[in-house]
Amino acid sequence: GSVFIGGAVVQFLRDNLKFFKESKISEKYASSVKKEDDVVFIPAFAGLGAPYWDMNARGAILGLTRDTTAEQITRAALKSIALQSYELVEAMENDTGSKLKVLKVDGGATGNSWLMQYQSDILGKRVVRPSNVDTTVLGAAFLAGLERGFFPSVVDLKKKLKTSKEFSPQMKQPQREKEIQIWKDSVHRIRTNQ
Numbered sequence: 001g002s003v004f005i006g007g008a009v010v011q012f013l014r015d016n017l018k019f020f021k022e023s024k025i026s027e028k029y030a031s032s033v034k035k036e037d038d039v040v041f042i043p044a045f046a047g048l049g050a051p052y053w054d055m056n057a058r059g060a061i062l063g064l065t066r067d068t069t070a071e072q073i074t075r076a077a078l079k080s081i082a083l084q085s086y087e088l089v090e091a092m093e094n095d096t097g098s099k100l101k102v103l104k105v106d107g108g109a110t111g112n113s114w115l116m117q118y119q120s121d122i123l124g125k126r127v128v129r130p131s132n133v134d135t136t137v138l139g140a141a142f143l144a145g146l147e148r149g150f151f152p153s154v155v156d157l158k159k160k161l162k163t164s165k166e167f168s169p170q171m172k173q174p175q176r177e178k179e180i181q182i183w184k185d186s187v188h189r190i191r192t193n194q
Helices: 008-016 025-032 070-096 113-123 135-148 154-158 173-190
Strands: 040-042 060-062 102-104 126-130 163-167
Touching (some): 008 025, 008 070, 025 113, 040 070, 070 173, 102 113
Parallel strands (some): 102 126
Antiparallel strands (some): 040 060, 126 163
């Protein structure tokens, strides 16, 4: 499956809404929100990918009040990354009948520890961040090295992969279920092909 807008939602907040000048501030914003709210950010800027495949859906921010802050919207945007990933994992588990034990992540958004903790919480699974978050590039280099004989085996390569940090779920199951249901209900509201 595919998520069309993941980490790019932070760029949208930075470049289009001017919430902050540097993407790393999104972690500070999300961490600063102390009370729960029902703000939901659905970044369907180019439709919805898996598991919905609704190309005509459009993005929305739901649950706004006069008191809603940029910090709350930022937190909701970060949550959307994790919740979309949750739906992909859920679909894969349903399709294969196999349960994921650990999610190994990569990419720029993985530098956001608040997001990685929320990802672990919403999945109810450990999340492992590598020391080198550009694993796509690293994987291509490893394949080239294997082909040229620079690396003797795949087993040899696994030894070169280092973990930077592991996140374990801390959210209680009722809260997790509530947040997932709020997300799914919100996505249902913006879909066009139901």
